Amino acid sequence: MLRVANASRSYGDETVLRNLSIEVGSGEVVAVIGPSGVGKTTLLRLLALSLEPDEGTVALDGTDAWAVDAAERRALRRRVGMVFQEASLFDASVARNVEYGLRVRRSWRDRLHDEVAGLVRSNGVADAVHEALDVVGLTQKVVQQADSLSGGEAQRVSFARALAYEPDVLLLDEPTSDLDPRNTAVIEDAIGEARDRGIGVVAATHDMHQAERVADRVAVLLDDGITEIGPTERIFEDPSDERTRKFISGELVY
Amino acid sequence: MPVDSAVQLVPALLDLPFREGYVRSIIVVSLYVSVLAVTLSTLVSVPVAVLLGFADFPGKRFVKSVINTGMGFPSVVVGLVVLFAVSNQGPLGSLNLIFTKEAMIMSQFVLATPPITAISLAAITGVDDGVRDAARVLGGTRLDVALVVLKEARYGIATAILAGFGRAISEVGSVLIVGGNITSADGISKTRTLTTAIQLEARQGQYQTAMVLGAVLVALVLTVNAVVVRFGDRGVQS
Ligand SMILES: Nc1ncnc2c1ncn2[C@@H]1O[C@H](COP(=O)(O)OP(=O)(O)OP(=O)(O)O)[C@@H](O)[C@H]1O
Ligand SMILES: [Mg+2]
Numbered sequence: 178m179l180r181v182a183n184a185s186r187s188y189g190d191e192t193v194l195r196n197l198s199i200e201v202g203s204g205e206v207v208a209v210i211g212p213s214g215v216g217k218t219t220l221l222r223l224l225a226l227s228l229e230p231d232e233g234t235v236a237l238d239g240t241d242a243w244a245v246d247a248a249e250r251r252a253l254r255r256r257v258g259m260v261f262q263e264a265s266l267f268d269a270s271v272a273r274n275v276e277y278g279l280r281v282r283r284s285w286r287d288r289l290h291d292e293v294a295g296l297v298r299s300n301g302v303a304d305a306v307h308e309a310l311d312v313v314g315l316t317q318k319v320v321q322q323a324d325s326l327s328g329g330e331a332q333r334v335s336f337a338r339a340l341a342y343e344p345d346v347l348l349l350d351e352p353t354s355d356l357d358p359r360n361t362a363v364i365e366d367a368i369g370e371a372r373d374r375g376i377g378v379v380a381a382t383h384d385m386h387q388a389e390r391v392a393d394r395v396a397v398l399l400d401d402g403i404t405e406i407g408p409t410e411r412i413f414e415d416p417s418d419e420r421t422r423k424f425i426s427g428e429l430v431y
Numbered sequence: 432m433p434v435d436s437a438v439q440l441v442p443a444l445l446d447l448p449f450r451e452g453y454v455r456s457i458i459v460v461s462l463y464v465s466v467l468a469v470t471l472s473t474l475v476s477v478p479v480a481v482l483l484g485f486a487d488f489p490g491k492r493f494v495k496s497v498i499n500t501g502m503g504f505p506s507v508v509v510g511l512v513v514l515f516a517v518s519n520q521g522p523l524g525s526l527n528l529i530f531t532k533e534a535m536i537m538s539q540f541v542l543a544t545p546p547i548t549a550i551s552l553a554a555i556t557g558v559d560d561g562v563r564d565a566a567r568v569l570g571g572t573r574l575d576v577a578l579v580v581l582k583e584a585r586y587g588i589a590t591a592i593l594a595g596f597g598r599a600i601s602e603v604g605s606v607l608i609v610g611g612n613i614t615s616a617d618g619i620s621k622t623r624t625l626t627t628a629i630q631l632e633a634r635q636g637q638y639q640t641a642m643v644l645g646a647v648l649v650a651l652v653l654t655v656n657a658v659v660v661r662f663g664d665r666g667v668q669s
Contacts, residue, residue: 225568255570265561268583278569338569 178202179257179346179377181223184233186216193219195401196233201346201377206368208388208409209381211398212424217381218262220398221348224379226254237346255282258339262350264331266323271315271334274323275306278342309341310334312367314360328355336364340371347371349380353387365391385425389413397421456620457628458647464532464606464624465599468539472547473592480551480588481577498552501545506538510605513538517609530611530622538605543595550594554587555580593659597652603630625651 180200186193193216201207201224209217222228223235226242234241237253245253258278266274279302280288291302310316313333318326326334332355339347349368353361368391371378382388388395389409396406397418405412405421416422483491515521517528517537528534558580566579581588603626610622612631620628625648632641 222564227564227568251570251572254568257568259565259568261561261565263561265559265565267562267565267579277566277571281566281569281571281575342570 178239179224179237179379180235181220181230182234182236184223184230184235186219186223186228186230192401194223194230197402198233199224199379199396199403199406201379203345203377204372204375205394206372206378206380206392207394207396208392209379209396209398210383210385210388211381213383215398216401217398218350221259221350221379221381224346224348225257225259226250227259255342256345257348258342258344258346259348260332260335260339260350260352262354264328264335266326266331266334266338268324269322270319271310271321271323271326272303272306272319274334275309275319275338275341276302277338279305282342305341306337309337312340312370313337314363329357329360332356333360333364336367340367343374344376346377346379349378351381351383354383361387385413397424399424453614453618453620454643454647456614457623457625457644460532460620460622461600461624461626461648461651464535464539464610465596468536468599469543469547469592469596471536471540472543472595476544476547476591476595477551477581477588480548480555481581483548483552484555484580485573485577495552498545498548501541502549504542504545505604506542506602507604507608509541510538510608513541513605514609530609530613532610532622534609535606535622535624538609539599539602542602542605543599546598547591547595550591551584551588554584554591557587558583590659593655597655597659600651600655601626601648603627 178200180198182198184197185195197220199207199209199220209220211217219228223230226235226237229243234243236242237256240249240253242250242253255278267277280291283291306319307316310319313336315330315333315337318330318334323331323334332352336349336352352368353364356364365387368378368380372393378391380388380391392409394407395409395412396403397412397416398404399420404424405416405418412421413425416425479494483494513534514529517523517526517534519529528537562583563576563580566576571579606622606624607627607630610624610627612623612627613621614623615621623631625644629641629644629648632638632644
């Protein structure tokens with residue numbers, strides 16, 4: 178279980194998140210909805226253990242990530258996968274991108290061996306890459322350079338890159354913002370598949386219908402905190418917080 | 432056009448009153464000194480640029496300002512300082528390096544290091560933060576992240592190295608001071624480079640010889656620049 182407890186985070190003088198708590202268990206999909214600029218990406222970066230909270234804690238299975246040393250934190254981070262809002266692919270082939278997480282988990286000796294062996298035959302890594310690309314329907318792009326992909330393809334490769342090393346928790350920052358309806362469905366199916374495999378998923382999204390379709394629970398992020406969090410159906414049917422209700426019904430315009 | 436003029440120069444080359452091997456030995460000395468100096472500079476500059484691009488440490492601003500000052504530092508003064516260092520009174524006097532290729536490499540190293548470091552640093556800082564973040568979040572160690580960033584910055588770093596080479600190969604003042612523009616008795620270059628040879632030949636009225644050497648130097652620099660432009664293009668594309 179990945180849990181943020183009473184966390185605050187500012188950039189300079191501007192407090193983006195104040196005293197915020199959220200958690201995700203295994204095999205559960207939590208959607209974070211909220212207007213642009215409210216702090217969804219900031220929250221995901223806290224969950225990814227890439228940004229330290231000013232106050233509060235972020236813990237994976239009870240281990241406070243910022244109370245341990247860098248090596249231990251990296252070990253925790255390696256159990257979390259993230260798909261970035263801008264795909265942020267490396268300037269390399271699709272295969273190299275997708276295998277990245279697997280590669281950095283291997284010893285330098287093995288990596289050197291992989292490089293040499295890779296010249297003559299494929300290795301176990303190739304199977305994992307193929308499998309991850311298959312989930313997003315892009316196996317045919319495996320040798321293409323990442324910089325020549327379309328925006329939507331890049332986003333799907335980014336998804337495969339995070340999935341390839343089978344994280345315990347998968348963080349998705351607007352994973353379908355560049356996709357057409359058909360590919361959106363592909364990603365939503367992949368989210369469901371991840372859940373079935375026991376992966377906990379946190380997805381930030383602008384799209385409330387998407388939240389309704391994929392999430393077990395929904396967190397509504399307004400101003401600098403979560404106004405309401407609960408089972409998807411209840412949040413959409415019967416929100417108890419007045420601002421949540423206005424936001425969901427579209428009366429609250431930002 | 433460059434091909435045409437090169438063809439016209441061939442008969443001129445044959446007629447010229449210099450000994451066999453003279454021009455070749457000058458080219459060899461020029462390349463030897465510049466390539467070695469730039470190689471050593473690169474081995475120092477790129478790690479320094481990585482350090483400056485990644486780590487925060489006290490005195491970082493100072494190091495950066497030293498590098499920026501170094502870029503505009505008058506090369507004759509560098510030559511003078513290196514000359515003093517290797518002279519009999521200097522700290523390296525016992526090594527007998529005065530008027531040697533090694534002394535020239537030292538001053539070229541001092542001249543090439545600041546631009547190579549500064550341009551590499553610019554390339555490294557220019558790498559998208561999202562890419563660094565991705566490498567880290569996906570489980571990379573600090574070394575893995577640095578390697579990813581270096582790879583993303585590879586065209587910029589190649590440009591930096593070639594720019595350093597351009598500065599070294601066309602340098603006159605410091606090379607003249609520390610190298611002395613010497614040939615051996617049989618007319619083969621010891622510390623004479625293309626630039627210092629041109630300067631000497633022109634002063635002695637040997638315009639033809641100076642022109643030939645000038646053409647060789649230009650050809651070398653143009654080749655290097657062509658490579659720079661190619662790298663630059665690839666950098667923009669990606
Ligand atoms: N590195 C930073 N430095 C300063 N301010 C930042 C930084 N990152 C984010 N912010 C600010 O923090 C606020 C929240 O940003 P964040 O990216 O988390 O929003 P978001 O909810 O993801 O928005 P969007 O839906 O548009 O992606 C914004 O006002 C943004 O300008
Ligand atoms: Mg965002």
